[in-house]
Amino acid sequence: MAEDRGQVMTSNDSSAGAGQPIHFGKKALVTGAGRGIGLAIARTLLDEGAHVTICDLVPERVEAAVADLSRHGQVTGGVCDVSNPAQAERLVAQTNSHWGGLDLVVNNAGITRSAPFLDSTVEIWDLVLAVNLRSQFLVGQAAARLMVASGRGGVIVNIASTNGLLGEAGLASYNASKAGSLLLTKTMAIELATRKIRVNAVCPGFILTDLAFEGGEDPETIANYAQNIPMGRIGDPIEVAHAVSFLLSDKASFITGTEIVVDGGQTCKE
Numbered sequence: 001m002a003e004d005r006g007q008v009m010t011s012n013d014s015s016a017g018a019g020q021p022i023h024f025g026k027k028a029l030v031t032g033a034g035r036g037i038g039l040a041i042a043r044t045l046l047d048e049g050a051h052v053t054i055c056d057l058v059p060e061r062v063e064a065a066v067a068d069l070s071r072h073g074q075v076t077g078g079v080c081d082v083s084n085p086a087q088a089e090r091l092v093a094q095t096n097s098h099w100g101g102l103d104l105v106v107n108n109a110g111i112t113r114s115a116p117f118l119d120s121t122v123e124i125w126d127l128v129l130a131v132n133l134r135s136q137f138l139v140g141q142a143a144a145r146l147m148v149a150s151g152r153g154g155v156i157v158n159i160a161s162t163n164g165l166l167g168e169a170g171l172a173s174y175n176a177s178k179a180g181s182l183l184l185t186k187t188m189a190i191e192l193a194t195r196k197i198r199v200n201a202v203c204p205g206f207i208l209t210d211l212a213f214e215g216g217e218d219p220e221t222i223a224n225y226a227q228n229i230p231m232g233r234i235g236d237p238i239e240v241a242h243a244v245s246f247l248l249s250d251k252a253s254f255i256t257g258t259e260i261v262v263d264g265g266q267t268c269k270e
């Protein structure tokens with residue numbers, strides 16, 4: 001086993017044994033998990049044996065999500081604006097002290113604001129960049145500092161988007177935030193590789209969540225949009241959660257600084 005070389009990048013020393021779920025005993029934090037993709041990720045991690053802390057900006061979503069998730073395992077939740085430095089730091093510290101460690105972090109919280117480039121505003125730019133990108137820096141840095149200090153390392157997954165790979169009209173700030181997420185991911189991966197911390201991104205394509213509907217699309221438009229996806233449909237949050245779970249697991253022990261695209265083939269065609 002390559003462990004003898006001291007470079008195996010497992011998330012910590014308590015890897016799941018035979019017959020145990022892949023995240024058995026791991027301590028996880030998922031941001032923006034009051035609904036949508038984050039909620040599916042938290043549920044998946046719980047089903048796979050992790051203890052999970054979730055946060056969201058909206059108190060009612062936290063309450064409802066914790067009630068749902070508590071049927072799946074040990075979960076705590078709190079209200080947090082992850083774009084706020086003090087709140088992000090407190091979130092990570094409280095997660096760590098509650099579970100007695102922090103192994104897995106998913107930076108999922110995100111928003112969109114649609115506006116033609118010529119009409120967009122600096123307020124939209126600052127808000128979207130803060131929620132989508134600054135939060136990943138803040139939570140990622142606070143978590144990585146703890147992981148380094150513990151000596152156990154860990155794994156971080158940043159939720160980016162296919163909009164970080166290709167442009168889409170009307171979403172300048174969103175596209176820029178997600179492209180930024182991808183290079184933040186790579187830079188963190190390089191700097192943290194020898195500290196037993198892996199950092200990767202997941203790029204969802206069009207996934208059926210409230211966020212997709214808030215973009216103004218009605219069901220008919222969504223159905224039409226699906227015609228442009230080689231697989232002929234839009235995605236389900238659980239399909240993103242499965243990719244995240246894989247990257248967080250020791251099955252991805254030699255994978256860092258890259259992204260998995262979960263888009264039904266949308267970005268592979270002209």
Ligand SMILES: NC(=O)c1ccc[n+]([C@@H]2O[C@H](COP(=O)([O-])OP(=O)(O)OC[C@H]3O[C@@H](n4cnc5c(N)ncnc54)[C@H](O)[C@@H]3O)[C@@H](O)[C@H]2O)c1
Nearest residue numbers: 032034036037056057081082109110161204206207209211
């Ligand atoms: N749905 C898609 O098609 C799609 C595609 C690509 C990428 N993504 C990304 O996936 C992630 C999740 O998206 P979703 O579709 O589940 O969205 P969603 O709106 O359903 O869920 C996002 C959650 O994040 C929370 N949130 C917003 N701002 C926050 C903040 N400052 N602090 C803490 N929580 C905050 C929201 O309250 C919400 O509950 C986002 O980063 C999004 O950009 C989604």
